Amino acid sequence: MNKLTIFLFFISFYFAACTPEEQVDLTSEFTIEDGFQIEAVASEPLLNSLVEIEFDEKGRIWTLEMTGYMRDIDGEGEDIPDGKISILEDTDKDGIMDKKIVFLDGLVLPRAIELIHGGLLYAEPPNLWWVPIENDQPGTRQLVDSMYALGGNIEHAPNGLLYNIDNWIYSAKSDRRYQYQNEEWKVEATYSKGQWGITSDDHGRLFYNDNSNPIYGDLVMPNQVNDNPYFESKNLERQNLSKTRRLYPKYASLVNRGYSEGVYDEEGKIKEFTSACSPLIYRGDQLKEDLYNQVFVCGPEANLVKRFSLETNEGKTSAKPTSEGSEFLVSSDETFRPVNLNNGPDGALYIVDMRRAIIQHRAYMTSYLKELIIERGMDTLPLLGRIYRVTSKSKPINTRPNLSKLSLAEWVPLLQSKNAWQRITAQKKLVFANDKTLINAIEDIAKSESNPLGQISALWTLDGMNTLSPALLNSLAKTNSSIFPQAIILAKKLLTKENEASLLPIFEKALASTEHQYHLQLAHSLGKISSPKREKWINTLIEKYAADPIISDALMSSIGGQEKAMLNTLKASKRKSYIAEALNKALANKAKGNKKELVMSTHDQTDNRTRGFLLYNTYCGTCHGMDGKGLENLAPPLYQSEYVDGPPERLALVMLNGLQGPITVHGEIYEGAAVMPGLKHNPDITDEKINDILAYIKNGFTSKPEWFNFKTEVITDLRAQTADRKELFTEEELMAWPIKGEGKNSDD
Numbered sequence: 001m002n003k004l005t006i007f008l009f010f011i012s013f014y015f016a017a018c019t020p021e022e023q024v025d026l027t028s029e030f031t032i033e034d035g036f037q038i039e040a041v042a043s044e045p046l047l048n049s050l051v052e053i054e055f056d057e058k059g060r061i062w063t064l065e066m067t068g069y070m071r072d073i074d075g076e077g078e079d080i081p082d083g084k085i086s087i088l089e090d091t092d093k094d095g096i097m098d099k100k101i102v103f104l105d106g107l108v109l110p111r112a113i114e115l116i117h118g119g120l121l122y123a124e125p126p127n128l129w130w131v132p133i134e135n136d137q138p139g140t141r142q143l144v145d146s147m148y149a150l151g152g153n154i155e156h157a158p159n160g161l162l163y164n165i166d167n168w169i170y171s172a173k174s175d176r177r178y179q180y181q182n183e184e185w186k187v188e189a190t191y192s193k194g195q196w197g198i199t200s201d202d203h204g205r206l207f208y209n210d211n212s213n214p215i216y217g218d219l220v221m222p223n224q225v226n227d228n229p230y231f232e233s234k235n236l237e238r239q240n241l242s243k244t245r246r247l248y249p250k251y252a253s254l255v256n257r258g259y260s261e262g263v264y265d266e267e268g269k270i271k272e273f274t275s276a277c278s279p280l281i282y283r284g285d286q287l288k289e290d291l292y293n294q295v296f297v298c299g300p301e302a303n304l305v306k307r308f309s310l311e312t313n314e315g316k317t318s319a320k321p322t323s324e325g326s327e328f329l330v331s332s333d334e335t336f337r338p339v340n341l342n343n344g345p346d347g348a349l350y351i352v353d354m355r356r357a358i359i360q361h362r363a364y365m366t367s368y369l370k371e372l373i374i375e376r377g378m379d380t381l382p383l384l385g386r387i388y389r390v391t392s393k394s395k396p397i398n399t400r401p402n403l404s405k406l407s408l409a410e411w412v413p414l415l416q417s418k419n420a421w422q423r424i425t426a427q428k429k430l431v432f433a434n435d436k437t438l439i440n441a442i443e444d445i446a447k448s449e450s451n452p453l454g455q456i457s458a459l460w461t462l463d464g465m466n467t468l469s470p471a472l473l474n475s476l477a478k479t480n481s482s483i484f485p486q487a488i489i490l491a492k493k494l495l496t497k498e499n500e501a502s503l504l505p506i507f508e509k510a511l512a513s514t515e516h517q518y519h520l521q522l523a524h525s526l527g528k529i530s531s532p533k534r535e536k537w538i539n540t541l542i543e544k545y546a547a548d549p550i551i552s553d554a555l556m557s558s559i560g561g562q563e564k565a566m567l568n569t570l571k572a573s574k575r576k577s578y579i580a581e582a583l584n585k586a587l588a589n590k591a592k593g594n595k596k597e598l599v600m601s602t603h604d605q606t607d608n609r610t611r612g613f614l615l616y617n618t619y620c621g622t623c624h625g626m627d628g629k630g631l632e633n634l635a636p637p638l639y640q641s642e643y644v645d646g647p648p649e650r651l652a653l654v655m656l657n658g659l660q661g662p663i664t665v666h667g668e669i670y671e672g673a674a675v676m677p678g679l680k681h682n683p684d685i686t687d688e689k690i691n692d693i694l695a696y697i698k699n700g701f702t703s704k705p706e707w708f709n710f711k712t713e714v715i716t717d718l719r720a721q722t723a724d725r726k727e728l729f730t731e732e733e734l735m736a737w738p739i740k741g742e743g744k745n746s747d748d
Contacts, residue, residue, distance in 0.1 A: 029333045031250070033307070035288065038329065038390050042088050042097035044355070047385030052159075053352055054115050055345045055421065059400030061088040061097060061387065062120070068109045069154055073370060073379040074626045075362030075613075078154075083107035085122060087136060088387075095399075097387070101136055109154060114161035114169060117180055117432040121161055121169070125149035128178070130185065144178060144185045151604030155361050160198040163424060164206070165456065166221060167431055167464040172198040172208050176600050177222070180432070189598035190223055191237060197278030197340060201293065201310075202420065202453055203486065204460075207241075207279050214276040214297040215241045215308060215319045219550060220524065221489060227527050228560030229597045230589040231582065233553040241319040242308060245272040248325055249302035250332045254376070256360050256369045275301040275359065278340045278352075281310075283420030286347030287392045295319055296328065296349065298338040300359055304330040305338050305351065315516045315550040329390070335381060346398040347419045348389045355384035363613035367640060367701055370627075408433055412441045415461060416454030423457045431464035439467050446472060455483045459490060470494055470502045477506040484510070488521035495528050504531060511537055519545065523554035527562075538562070539569055546570070546577035556582050563587050609708075612696025615689055619679070628701040636663055636670040640703040647739045648694050648708070652715050655690050656680040658728040678728065680719055687715040 032038050042061065052064040065084045071077045085104040088097035104110075104122070112123040119132040121144065128148035132139035148171075149157040158174035169178040172194035179186045194208025194216060201207070207217040218237045225233045252268035255275075265271050278298045282291055295308040307328035308319040322328070329351075337359055340352035357378035360369060373379050391397050403414075403425075414426035430438065439462070445451070446458035455476075462468040468490060476487045491506045507529065510522040523541055526534055538559060545551040556579070559566065567583045589595070617626065623635035628644075630637035638644050642665065643651060658678035661671040679685040691712045698708040729737075 029331050029336065030329060031327075031332075032329045032390070033323070033326075035393055036328075036390055037393050038351075038388050039095070040386055041090075041095060041350075041389050042387040044382075044384040044386070046088060046097060046100045047355075047387070049356065049383050050339075050352055050354055050385035050387070051111065052113055052340050053342055053350065053387060054113050055342070055400070056087075056115055057404040057406075057425065058402050059090075059345055062086070062103070062113060062115065063088055063385075063387075064110055064113050064122075065385065066109055066111060066154075067383070070356075070358045070361060071383070073358065073362075073373060076626070079108055081106040081108045083110040083124070085110065085113060085120070090400075093399075095389075095397075103133075103136065104131075104138055111149065111154075111157065112159045112161040112171065114163060116163065116169070116428060121178075123148050123158065123161070125157060126151070142185070145176065145187050147600075147602060148174070148176070150602070151606035153361060153363055153607055153610040155364070156195060156607065157605065159196055160194075162198045162200060162206075163428055164200050164222070165202075165204040165424070165427070165460045167427075167460060168222065170198060170200075170206060170222065172196060175598070187600070189600045191226075191598060192601075193218075193238065195277065197280075197298070199279050199281045199295075201281050202283065202456060207281060207295065209276045209279050209297065211275055211277075212245065212273055213240055213242070214245065214273055214299075214306065215279055215295055217241045217317055217319075219315060219317060220520070220554070223598070224489075224524050225553070225557045226598050228557050228586065229595045230560065231553075231556045231586040232596055233557055235549040235553045236557075239317070241310075241317055242321075244321050245276075246321070247272060247299055247302045247304065247306070248327050248330070249299075249304055250330050251334070253302055253334055254369060254372050254378075255301050256364065256366050258372075259366075259368050270302050273297075273299060273301075275299070278338075280341035280343065280349075282343065282349055284343045284347035284349065285418040286344075286395060286398055287349060287390070288394070294322070296341050298341060298351075299327075300337040300339055300354070302330075303332075303334060303336040303338075304328075305341070314548075315520050334378070335384070343419070343421045344389065344400065345403075345419070345421050345425070346400045347421075348391050348398070351388040351390065353386040353388060355386050357381040361610075362700075363610040363696065365700060367628075367703065370700075408435055409438060409441070412438055412445070415442065415445050415457040416448070416451045418453075420453075423453065427457050427461045427464070430461050434465050436465075436467065439465070443472055447475065449479060449481055452482045455481065456486050459483070459486060463490060463493070468494065470499050474502065474505055477509045484515075485517045485521045488518065488525060492521075492525040492528055495525070497530065500530060504529075504533070507537070508533075511540060516551070520551055520554050523551050524558050526555065527558035527560060535565075538566065542566065542569065542579060546579045549578050552577075552579040552582060555579065556586060560586075563590075608692045608695040609699055611689070612692035612694070613700075615693050616696050619685070620693065623676075628697070630665075635676065636665045636668075638697060639701045641665045641701075644697055644701045645703055648698060648710050649714065649718060649739045650734060650737070651694055651697065652690060652718050653722070653729060653734060653737060655693065656715070656719055657722050657725055659734065660728040660730060663731050675728070680722070687712050687719060690715050 030038055049065050049067045051066045054062040063086050067082050068078045087101040089099040090097050091099050107124050110124045114121040119130050121130050126149050128145040129141045130144050131141040158171040160172040162170050175192040177188050177190045195210045198208045204221045205218050209215055217239055220236050225236050249269050255270055280296045282294055297306045304327045307322045309322050311318050335357050337354040338351050339354045342350040344350050411426045411429050414422045417423050442458050445454050473487050473491050488510055491503045510518040563583045563586050570580045624638050625631050628639040656678055659676045663670045695708045
């Protein structure tokens, strides 16, 4: 039995030996903000390596288990097809899941799920599939996109599958969006956003993050800023909303680059996010009312969940931590790894806990972190998985509702629910059914000013059913509804030459108001309006907002082709402004043909360290060991050796031309076995591949971990210099070889 087989056998035995009834108290480890409580609703042995959940209409939990991720310290067995998508059920109605139905098995690193249109969207790289659900069993699956997650590292590939109010499905780390139209899946370009996890607010704006920055967000709905190919907005999308990255963990956790100055505080605790993921805008009704629309962010590296409040002023949104010196939720267990958050059908906040020690992928893991993991014995801990529910102590805990027996007409009132999960689920249900007999009932909700959130859901439901009328939008224009910005967005979407006259009152009302948000949406719409009034409206907005980057960017994205006329207007007024600079830049881009449009990438997204990891395992690990520590009578260690710590050119020369002993590593002399053949005559090993292997080795096996950035042209030059060389290098020759430069290195 090899190491991996023994490990998997142990885990299988562990899970088989446990039953849900034997679970211990899982909540004693947590410190949670006053007024809240946390309970485990599912745990091992039902779960293993959990990364995402979804709720169905029956209140059951669908789970995604990525069991192939970092099974051991060396990341072996990623290609074993044992990933699962399952259904968890609470059969005795005590709130705790006690039954598991495996829906799909035999998956390799599945990474995203979304219940939609009577079936399930799921991502198993590189493909995105949709499969109908028939009596809790999968029907015949349909390929939605063969390039959903093409290449990339597991930590840096598309994920999320978020159904937004605009009836499109978005993913983090992806430049594609999806929609089911006319019995076919439509794939369309959007802008790439974030890294792991994605969320939205009541107005359809997207929020996401990256490892170091907890919250990025868009000030407008997706794909609003793409009408002018010669202008790229810097102020409307991908805004870093929080200046604060500070964390307050309970104990000293391990992070990949903890050796860098400033990573830890004086107590050895991590100071800032290094693995921020899965932001969630809470939009439920079980927690305190003032938490609605606040943002929760996972910090798995510090074993905590952080809370932020969102504030908007003059169109600009910012996020601020809700407390100083403490966190919303923090664990004393170093295996608590929150990796996803969900709004539940019961209005509660749900936390997905991957529950494992190792979360750093092997391709990026430094020798520094690897040694500490082994030293602490964290590499021997089992792979678990848990789901927690957070509720308010001051309110009764709602049960997860079973909505599966509702008639289609009974779903309509749920568009007005205080709980966003129920609203968006009702919207999905009604859009897919497209029952025209329900239009009047949905329109009545759209007109009901007592429930603005219901109005928004109803309007976008009608839009998804292709039954939204200009007349309905005009009726909303006669009021001062808080949902009027949504009416402007939808009016632009409906705008044609034939119906423009009937929609102009909406834009006129927007101009006449003093609301920044109204003017922002009007600015986005002007490019599609053909009325002679448009020029006057543009000039009015320029006069008022010429120095406002937000509305100026909206104007610039909308009025492509009108730049010269606008610039002349500004010159006549002799005003210097932000928009004048933007106009000149757009004209310069047009003159040079610098055109930027939304396009879907079709090339492999794998980064150099991940490619190097795979290449090393194929060509180098057999002799040097997967851990780089060498194998007796085969090859000396690379791990923290003089060769790896030295100039990268020297390593490149060895890889190209080979090396024969005696070789000295760590003061020990390796002779007979120390013969490495050169790779320069192998047609499969390009200079780019050698550079990729160098990137992996210089990150993972050095005693001085670093972000490696080395030009492939240097390797090409070394190949040319040694083109006629037939013999292997000796250590003496190698050390005497003149090194022109040592590459460029910098910490990340």
